[in-house]
Amino acid sequence: MRLFAQLSWYFGREWRRYLGAVALLIIIAVLQLVPPKLVGVIVDGVTQRHYTAGQILLWIGVMVAIAIVVYLLRYVWRVLLFGASYQLAVELRRDFYRQLSRQHPEFYLRHRTGDLMARATNDVDRVVFAAGEGVLTLVDSLVMGCAVLIVMSTQISWQLTLLALLPMPVMAIVIKRYGDQLHHRFKAAQAxxxxLNDRTQESMTSIRMIKAFGLEDRQSALFAEDARETGQKNLRVARVDARFDPTIYIAIGMANLLAIGGGSWMVMNGTLTLGQLTSFTMYLGLMIWPMLALAWMFNIVERGSAAYSRIRAMLAEAPVVHDGDESAPPGRGELRVAIRAFRYPGANQPTLQNLNVTLKPGQMLGLCGPTGAGKSTVLTLIQRHFDVDEGEIRFHDIPLPRLKLDDWRARLAVVNQTPFLFSDTVANNIALGKPEATQQEIEHVAKLACVHEDILRLPQGYDTEVGERGVMLSGGQKQRISIARALLLNAEMLILDDALSAVDGRTEHQILHNLRQWGEDRTVIISAHRLSALTEASEILVLQHGHVAQRGQHDQLASQPGWYRDMYRYQQLEAALDDAPEENQQEAINA
Structure with a gap:
């Protein structure tokens, strides 16, 4: 029952709908009390032979009219009640999605995609079902049950009513115990x-890799194990669920036995008529639904409570990166990075140390170094997915934590290492950040990203559906479409996180040439393994083990001993070998 207290904020706001539904339920309950009374009257009238056929037909017509009215009222209260509960689903999912969009990478280190999807779908459905069917069954069972008890006690016999209700307290205690067990078992079943949902999601998104490595049988076995465990936990829920109805039927059977036995004795002693006993038996039959509804209500409310606790736990998680309250000043500004130390959550050793750089509008910063040196971490901190442990990053001489996140990120256009495309057309993927963009604008940035000709060769050109995650495109095409998407934003800063790794050298050179023209007064930050992408950078930082090992411009670093010169010469030799005829390649290798 705690779920109703937890959702009191929503019931209070939608009180008109719920009050209207409850009022109609009360009217329906009162109307349903009339037919058993009329049946008793008809039985006594027939046995005592003082009713004519016309009078009997009149009473039957009254019962038919009541049935029609009850049908119409039930339709209206269902619209009111379930319309309100479905609106709750919309709000919960909207809040859940907003919460996910506010979270940062640290949150997704702790929560898996399948679990989040289950909470947004299955758990919300359980809460909504409880807010609809749960409220219905609670009100219906209480109103109908109380009304029937009052009529049985006042209109027929309170002694016989008390006798028939003797099994009910025992039933209530047992059902409460079942409800507590159901809450804990259903929570485990949802987990x-x-x-299982996460396993499914991972298998579907990595199906190419699974097939390439021949892991179908292994993945099937893992999925089968998760499905078996889920089935076992749901079976434990079903075992508790299966106890409700038999318990109620036993209680009602005992109540009927006591009512028939006691009522027969009262009829023989003349304290009760046969018609009254018939009405009492029918009223007791009406008690079956309230008892079943009460058990059903406990069932669905405990399921909803367990699901809502999982949703609330997720909604209660505050983002580790807090939003600022200042807007970034208008105009292009200077970006100053001064990081003394940064550690990822749970890490003992710092990922970055003693990194200082200042970028003025129109400058290009290059980041390079061995794998794991901290290049992507620098870009992550600039985007403020994490806050710096020691040190600060300033824009317009304002620390980033003081700026509004949306306002700061609106200044950035980012292309990540692994581009993500939606299952939509090429044009819509490019226009993701600017849906109102014209076809001319889309084609212009596609030309800057050197992907326009590739798009025209697709079956429907810019209207071609790229499939889930851009499955029908090559890695280089995905990267260039992502670059075009970033350029369309016309942002103040462009961040390329190894975004040219899947394109050939000639295409890379053309894209960089286009970017220099596009970004004359914009700040560009490029992280790259291929050093030819950094030749035009205003300053290059060579990172090793989280700190700056070398810094300077390309010509300066290429002439100094160190990682940059060695890697640049190696890449030049590799490019020369790729362009040379096969016999010259062999001579170079032998030399």
Whole structure:
């Protein structure tokens, strides 16, 4: 029952709908009390032979009219009640999605995609079902049950009513115990479903890799194990669920036995008529639904409570990166990075140390170094996915934590190492950040990214559906479409995180040439393994083990002993070998 207290904020806001539905339920309950009374009257009238056929037909017509009215009222209250509960689903999912969009990478280190999807779908459905069917069954069972008890006690016999209700307290205690067990078991079953959902999501998104490595049988076995565990936990829920109805039927059977036995004795002693006993038996039959509804209500409310606790736990998580309250000043500004130390959550050793750089509008910063040196971490901190442990990053001489996140990120256009394309057309993927962009604008940035000709060769050109995650495109095409998407934003800063790794050297050279023209007064930050992408940078930082090992411009670094010169010469030799005829390649290798 704690779920109703937890959702009191929503019930209070939608009180008109719920009050209207409850009022109609009360009217329906009162109307349903009339037919058993009329049946008793008809039985006594027939046995005592003082009713004519016309009078009997009149009473039957009244019962038919009541049935029609009840049908119409049930339709109206369902629209009111379930319309309100479905609106709750919309709000919960909207809040859940907003919460996910506010979170940062640290949050996704702790939560898996399948679990988040299960909470947004299955758990929300359980809460909504409880807010609809749960409220219905609670009100319906209480109103109908109380009304029937009042009529049985006042209109027929309170002694017989008390006798028939003797099994009910025992039933209530047992059902409460079942409800507590159901809450804990259903919570465990939902967690198992989340694991199964995550396994499904991972298998579907990595199906190419699974097939390439021949891991179909292994993945099938892992999925089968998760499915078996989920089935076992749901079976434990079903075992508790299966106890509700038999318990109620036993209680109602005992109540009927006591009512028939006691009522027969009262009829024989003349304290009760046969018609009254018939009405009492029918009223007791009406008690079956309230009892079943009460058990069903406990069932769905405990399921909803377990699901809502999982949703609330997720909604209660505050972002580790807090939003600022200042807007960034207008105009292009200077970016100053001064990082003394930064550690990822849970890490003992710092990922970055003693990194200082200042970027003025129109300058290009290059980042390079061995794998794992900290290049992507620098870009992550500039985007403020994490906050710096020691040190600060300033824009317009304002620390980033003081700026509004949306306002700061609106100044950035980012192309990540692994481009992500939606299952949509090429044009819509490019226009993701600017949906109102014209076809001419889309084609212009596609030309800057050297992907326009490739798009025209697709079956429907810019209207071609790229499939899930851009499955029908090559890695280089995905990267160039992502670059075009970033350029369309016309942002103040462009961040390329190894975004040219899948294109050939000639295309890379053309893209960089286009970027220099596009970004004359914009700040560009490029992280790259291929050093030819950094030749035009205003300053290059060579990172090793999280600190700056070398810094300077390309010509300066290429002439100094160190990692940059060695890697640049190696890449030049590699490019020369790729361009040379096969016999010259062999001579170079032998030399």
């Amino acid at each position: 198992a479903f989340s694991t």
